Amino acid sequence: MDNTVVSTETEGKTWGGGNKPLNASYGKMMMWFFIVSDALTFSGFLAAYGFSRFKFIDSWPIADEVFTHVPFYHGELPMVYVAFMTFVLIISSVTMVLAVDAGHEMKKAKVTFYLLLTIIFGAVFVGSQAWEWSTFIKGDYGAVQTNGGNILQFVNAEDEHQVALRDFVVADHDGRIAHEGKNGLWYQSEDTQPTYTIEEVIKGLESHDNVLVRTQIINEEGEKTILSREESLKQLKDNGKIVVEGANLHVNEYGTPLFADFFFFITGFHGFHVFSGVMINIIILFNVILGTYERRKSYEMVEKVGLYWHFVDLVWVFIFTFFYLV
Amino acid sequence: MAENTHKLEILRGLIKFKSNTQKIWGVLILLSIVTTVEVALGLSKPEALLSKFLGLKILNWIFIILTLVKAYYITWDFMHMRDETKTLRRLVVWTAIFLVCYLLFIVLLEGGYVFDVYDTGYMKRDF
Numbered sequence: 001m002d003n004t005v006v007s008t009e010t011e012g013k014t015w016g017g018g019n020k021p022l023n024a025s026y027g028k029m030m031m032w033f034f035i036v037s038d039a040l041t042f043s044g045f046l047a048a049y050g051f052s053r054f055k056f057i058d059s060w061p062i063a064d065e066v067f068t069h070v071p072f073y074h075g076e077l078p079m080v081y082v083a084f085m086t087f088v089l090i091i092s093s094v095t096m097v098l099a100v101d102a103g104h105e106m107k108k109a110k111v112t113f114y115l116l117l118t119i120i121f122g123a124v125f126v127g128s129q130a131w132e133w134s135t136f137i138k139g140d141y142g143a144v145q146t147n148g149g150n151i152l153q154f155v156n157a158e159d160e161h162q163v164a165l166r167d168f169v170v171a172d173h174d175g176r177i178a179h180e181g182k183n184g185l186w187y188q189s190e191d192t193q194p195t196y197t198i199e200e201v202i203k204g205l206e207s208h209d210n211v212l213v214r215t216q217i218i219n220e221e222g223e224k225t226i227l228s229r230e231e232s233l234k235q236l237k238d239n240g241k242i243v244v245e246g247a248n249l250h251v252n253e254y255g256t257p258l259f260a261d262f263f264f265f266i267t268g269f270h271g272f273h274v275f276s277g278v279m280i281n282i283i284i285l286f287n288v289i290l291g292t293y294e295r296r297k298s299y300e301m302v303e304k305v306g307l308y309w310h311f312v313d314l315v316w317v318f319i320f321t322f323f324y325l326v
Numbered sequence: 327m328a329e330n331t332h333k334l335e336i337l338r339g340l341i342k343f344k345s346n347t348q349k350i351w352g353v354l355i356l357l358s359i360v361t362t363v364e365v366a367l368g369l370s371k372p373e374a375l376l377s378k379f380l381g382l383k384i385l386n387w388i389f390i391i392l393t394l395v396k397a398y399y400i401t402w403d404f405m406h407m408r409d410e411t412k413t414l415r416r417l418v419v420w421t422a423i424f425l426v427c428y429l430l431f432i433v434l435l436e437g438g439y440v441f442d443v444y445d446t447g448y449m450k451r452d453f
Contacts, residue, residue, distance in 0.1 A: 022414040032418055043426045047433045054437030083365045094354045097404045101346050148453040310404040321393040325368045326386045
């Protein structure tokens with residue numbers, strides 16, 4: 001009987017409200033729940049990326065050779081732009097934590113200022129990612145896909161640097177016009193046609209002695225294998241199937257289609273998180289300006305969205321490593 | 327919230343900050359240094375670090391460790407994990423670490439196996 005009485009008393013205390021298990025308020029606790037589950041989602045994606053990479057460990061594209069572009073700069077600076085993006089996101093995390101700190105001191109003007117900066121940096125990041133996507137989709141060298149789905153790229157024999165299709169292939173066909181629904185059977189249409197046909201690429205390779213084919217296979221030095229002149233021609237003639245320019249979900253000029261799929265999926269999902277974060281921050285910014293938290297006498301809401309924002313930064317740190325560095 | 331509830335030491339008390347704001351800038355500098363080192367290593371790819379250790383290049387191990395270092399400081403100082411109770415900290419961190427390690431173990435091992443199946447010639451890919 002004693003026991004029953006005791007437990008009833010505790011129950012009253014526990015469920016009566018205002019209780020803070022683990023010293024964290026309800027909102028913060030729920031944000032941590034969400035963050036852990038979202039972290040597991042991202043881990044699932046990155047692990048799947050790892051799976052595909054281990055599966056194609058000898059032929060996976062080398063990230064340094066794919067992400068080499070910087071806006072307003074012609075030429076190649078591998079990684080620099082991604083490093084810049086990482087830095088922007090870390091800075092935005094710093095301004096966010098400064099906003100949270102100012103919130104603890106109940107300084108409305110400071111919170112507003114830092115939150116605004118966070119939003120701006122977030123927007124810069126999303127913009128950068130959009131630019132990176134468009135560059136990736138457009139591609140710049142072009143390649144040939146074989147019957148087996150492998151990618152053959154072209155390099156200069158002297159410096160072993162990649163050569164774009166437009167530098168050695170001449171388009172001498174009138175251009176087969178892509179079939180659109182309006183021109184025939186309305187339920188049938190096809191994708192955009194590549195600039196060159198496979199025959200033109202073969203002709204181009206034949207007439208340029210200094211161009212060689214580079215396969216996907218990574219050799220012992222950690223570089224892609226470059227074939228000899230005869231092998232190049234043989235490989236292209238025997239196996240070449242379609243000309244690929246840029247990237248989409250089916251094919252990409254950088255290597256295995258999975259690489260582009262994961263790029264779109266993982267950075268896309270992360271970009272969506274950043275975008276949502278910016279939107280949430282904007283809503284909170286309005287609340288700050290309107291004085292909602294001043295009246296509530298607590299800026300805890302800023303702290304909660306701050307947690308989410310830092311989490312987005314945290315995920316990017318991992319994506320940066322596993323997509324661009326390793 | 328009352329003042330001085332933040333723990334102001336990082337690196338096990340090696341560096342102590344006077345205020346929370348100062349600590350934030352300190353952590354930013356630390357994270358920037360780590361990122362710079364990562365990019366520098368990624369660009370130069372020193373010959374000595376390309377040998378393999380436990381199935382991965384030493385360089386890749388360095389990247390992974392540096393990433394975990396960054397993750398630690400983001401969680402501990404930006405997300406204020408340092409100021410939460412020990413139980414909350416363990417609940418969040420160990421749950422994630424355990425499940426992620428388990429997932430990686432299964433999935434990466436399987437990936438390696440599929441590679442071997444291709445590699446030993448049961449599947450033709452080069453055509």
